[in-house]
Amino acid sequence: MNFSFLSPYFLIGLAALALPVIAHLISRKSGAVKKFPAITFLLASRGDSAVRSRLKDILLLLLRALVIALLVLVFARPSLFSFAPAGVEGPLSIAVVVDNSFSMGWGGRFDKAVRMARDTVSSLPDGSFAIVAPLVAKPGERLSPSSDMAGLRQAAGEIKLTATYADNEKRLAEVYAALSDSPPEKKEVMFLTDMQKNGWRETPAPRDWLRVVDVADGEDSPNRAVSSASASRGKDGTALEVGVSNFSPEEARDLLARVSLDGREVNAHLDIGPGEKAVKEFTLPPDGDASAPGHGTASIDKDSLPIDDARYFVLTGGEGSGILIIDGDPREEARLGEAYYLARAGETISEISGVPVSVKDNEAFLSEDLSPYGVVFLANAGDILPSTAEALREFVTNGGTLVIFPGDRIRPSSYNALLKDLLPGQLLTIQEAGTFVSPGGGRDFSGDVRERLGGVRVGRYFSIYPEEGSETILSTASGDPFLLRKGLGGGGIYLFASTADTGWNDLPISPVFLPVVKELMDTSGNSGVRKRSYLAGEVAAIDVPPGAEGVEVSTPGGAKTPLSGAEPVFAGTDTPGIYTVSRDGKPLYSFSVNVDPAESDLSRITIESQAPGDDGRPGFVKVFSELWRYFLWGAIALFISEAAVRALFS
Numbered sequence: 001m002n003f004s005f006l007s008p009y010f011l012i013g014l015a016a017l018a019l020p021v022i023a024h025l026i027s028r029k030s031g032a033v034k035k036f037p038a039i040t041f042l043l044a045s046r047g048d049s050a051v052r053s054r055l056k057d058i059l060l061l062l063l064r065a066l067v068i069a070l071l072v073l074v075f076a077r078p079s080l081f082s083f084a085p086a087g088v089e090g091p092l093s094i095a096v097v098v099d100n101s102f103s104m105g106w107g108g109r110f111d112k113a114v115r116m117a118r119d120t121v122s123s124l125p126d127g128s129f130a131i132v133a134p135l136v137a138k139p140g141e142r143l144s145p146s147s148d149m150a151g152l153r154q155a156a157g158e159i160k161l162t163a164t165y166a167d168n169e170k171r172l173a174e175v176y177a178a179l180s181d182s183p184p185e186k187k188e189v190m191f192l193t194d195m196q197k198n199g200w201r202e203t204p205a206p207r208d209w210l211r212v213v214d215v216a217d218g219e220d221s222p223n224r225a226v227s228s229a230s231a232s233r234g235k236d237g238t239a240l241e242v243g244v245s246n247f248s249p250e251e252a253r254d255l256l257a258r259v260s261l262d263g264r265e266v267n268a269h270l271d272i273g274p275g276e277k278a279v280k281e282f283t284l285p286p287d288g289d290a291s292a293p294g295h296g297t298a299s300i301d302k303d304s305l306p307i308d309d310a311r312y313f314v315l316t317g318g319e320g321s322g323i324l325i326i327d328g329d330p331r332e333e334a335r336l337g338e339a340y341y342l343a344r345a346g347e348t349i350s351e352i353s354g355v356p357v358s359v360k361d362n363e364a365f366l367s368e369d370l371s372p373y374g375v376v377f378l379a380n381a382g383d384i385l386p387s388t389a390e391a392l393r394e395f396v397t398n399g400g401t402l403v404i405f406p407g408d409r410i411r412p413s414s415y416n417a418l419l420k421d422l423l424p425g426q427l428l429t430i431q432e433a434g435t436f437v438s439p440g441g442g443r444d445f446s447g448d449v450r451e452r453l454g455g456v457r458v459g460r461y462f463s464i465y466p467e468e469g470s471e472t473i474l475s476t477a478s479g480d481p482f483l484l485r486k487g488l489g490g491g492g493i494y495l496f497a498s499t500a501d502t503g504w505n506d507l508p509i510s511p512v513f514l515p516v517v518k519e520l521m522d523t524s525g526n527s528g529v530r531k532r533s534y535l536a537g538e539v540a541a542i543d544v545p546p547g548a549e550g551v552e553v554s555t556p557g558g559a560k561t562p563l564s565g566a567e568p569v570f571a572g573t574d575t576p577g578i579y580t581v582s583r584d585g586k587p588l589y590s591f592s593v594n595v596d597p598a599e600s601d602l603s604r605i606t607i608e609s610q611a612p613g614d615d616g617r618p619g620f621v622k623v624f625s626e627l628w629r630y631f632l633w634g635a636i637a638l639f640i641s642e643a644a645v646r647a648l649f650s
Contacts, residue, residue: 013072020064056649063642070635078627079116091127093145093182095175096120098156099193099215100134101165102536103599106194106221106305110161113192113215117156120190121149129182133175135193136162136537139571143175145182163307163536163576165599168199176209194221195604216604222248224255225308225600227277229298230356231261231315232322232372238315239372240282241356242298246272247601261296261315295578295590308600312578312592314532322356323349323521324373326365328380328409338379338407341508342500345517370395375521379500380407389418396422397489403520404493405500406462424470424486424495428463435476437507445473445519452512458482460504461497494520533592534573540591542568542581550584556593 096117104110121130129145132155146152172189179187188209193199194216228243240259246252251273258267259282272278299310323346327339334340339359346357360368362381366388370376376395396402402422406415412427435458439450453474464481466472473494474483484495498504507513534540542563544551551563553570556577563570573579573593580590 010072010075010077013075014069016068016072017065020061020068053649056645059645060642063638063645067635067638067642070631070638073631074635078631090186091125091129091184092186092188093129093179093184094120094124094187095131095133095143095145095179095189096156097133097135097172097175097189097191098159099191099199100136100159100162101196101199101599102161102163102307102595103165103196103198103221103305103602104194104215105161105307106216106223106602109194109215114156114159116192116213116215117159118153121152121156124149127184129179129184131175131178132156132159134159134162135168135171135191135199136164136166137171137174143178145179163574163593163595165199165596168193172210194602196599197603197605198598198601200605220249221304221602221604222250223305223308223600223602224248224252224272224300224303225305225597226257226298226300226311227308227597227600228279228350229259229296229311229313230322230350231294231296231313232356237286238284239356240266240284240296240298241279242282242311243277243279244270244272244300245277245597245600246274247603249274255300257298257300259296259298262294295592305600305602307576308595308597310576311594312576314578314590314592322358322373323375323377324365324368324370325357325359325377326362326379326381327359328362328378328382328407330361336501338405338499338501339377340501341513342377342379342405342517345514348514349518349521370400373400375401375403377500378402378404380405380409382409382411384414384418386418389422392419393421393488396491396493398491399489400491401520402491402493404495405498406496407499407501407504410462412462422486422488422493423467424484424493425464425466425481428465431461431463431480432459433478434459435478437482438475438477438479445516449512449515449519452510453516456505456507456510456512458498458505458507460499464495464497531591532589533594535596536573536576536593538573538593540570540573540579540593542570544568544581544583544588548583552582554580554582 098110098113098117100110104113117132121132124130127147129147130149130152131143131145132152133141133143168191172191176187176189179189188211191210191212192215193212195212195214225245225247226242227245229241231238231240238261240261242257242259244255244257246255251271253271255270255272256267257270257280258265261284264284266282266284268280268282270278270280294315295313296315297310297312302309325339325342325346327337327343329338331337334343343357343359346359350357356372358373362383365381366383366385368391370391373395376392392402404423406427410427412429416423416426437453437456437458439454445453458476461476461480461482464484466481466484467486470484470486472481472483473485474481476482476497480497482497486493486495498507500508502508507516531541531543540553542551542553548568549564551568552560553563553572554560555572556575556579561570561572570579576594578590578592581588
């Protein structure tokens, strides 16, 4: 067992032990002594009383000093923990992994984990090898066991809290693999974490080499967070939307939410039930240059985890950033509507990126202003007017992305005529034949997404005759086009052969549907919609002309990073805030970086739930125990004892 203090800086309070000593000495001072013969005999009779008085003073002095010492120790938080399984002697190889995901910023848990890592390394038996590593890996890190305990202690102190999170099990397996080169036969990984559920898979697999230390010591972690924020500019002003989530067992009452945009601020008081999310919409009237870009912040009062109490967003002028979904066949039961699955996917993406999502029916679409949007989805939108077709053409030419899912309300002849300049191919007849999607090649979807698309079943689809200049992105197993793309101006058009609901195919209920929708939003025919929001740690694709020179990115802290290359990227999105892309010193556009809202939910996996299984393999093992409670009870007992001493000598 190893003994340490989790808050050693409080030990300086032991200097207060001098206070009762000083008070005792002052009380002993007396004035000049003069003898009076008449009362000399009385003084002789008080000898025994004086001895009792001095004894009482000494006892009170000791009790008060001990009370002060114990209270100081309470705040210093003494603890016991072990670094090796019981019964294991001799050198071992151990990897100490410190959870540095942003949930560890709750209270003082991260500092506690770092101190425990340092103490663990210091207590290893001679001949041991160790690795000290953060959960969120550093770029270009190399993990190698070392016997240099002083260097390892320093490495533990250099671990920094991040704004990201990691796949716990994948990272722990990587660190354990790095121990293979160390000589000691016994190898294990100690993971110092707050036991947050989000970082684990549904059922963490027990491993005989893994021991998880709950640095939260079972403590609940109530938290409130700004989970979404967005802004879009329209004809009537700027629409602001902020979502605040209450990840606490108690209702948040009268919680102040503030939204600021380019020096203007609005606020509202919210009541949010336990485990619920409140969404508040604001409208700012038109002000100044309607085409000028801007950025803002949505925030709430700081709590024990301040990093997620603010969320950043950017506002575009002229170029929209929102998502518009047109439901061509809305139903009373939303699940049966054409756009149900698109809307769910859009809401999920909005939670992460802050991009606003609007769902409207076909009738509203005919008169809709498309300027606030960057992506428009048409889900079986049957009736299209010539004015609507012209608005769509202008929308795409100016950089927007149009995604079309046909259906039984589509009249191919009308679509082919009105959208002649837009469609990547002519819609022909409906095919009734069961088939699958063929992933094929191309750059539009990542390799993993393309591979999983191969399992999508298609029962009905339109046969499409590709137009010149279009590209077939996906096909059916029978060779017919399933997804085509065409560039127009600064934007692009995507045409699916089947529906966005489950009536004709099972793509909407496939796990690959969400990544497909997200990648369609991030990629268009030529330049498409510039991505304006990233999660901390994501690589930002910088949208500038190929081969552009003099490009740099400014971080929220003011640091500037020059970029180069045909398709420049920026990997330094470590800090939440607003980043600005400039060329030759002139700002081009801004993008926001925020923490992942999923990490704000501090729900825990308990150590008890990970007890050894039927096969006898150990699960999570709690090896840490705080002793401050015992010292507190001792201080209370001594305080009561003082009253007893006074009564005894009275």
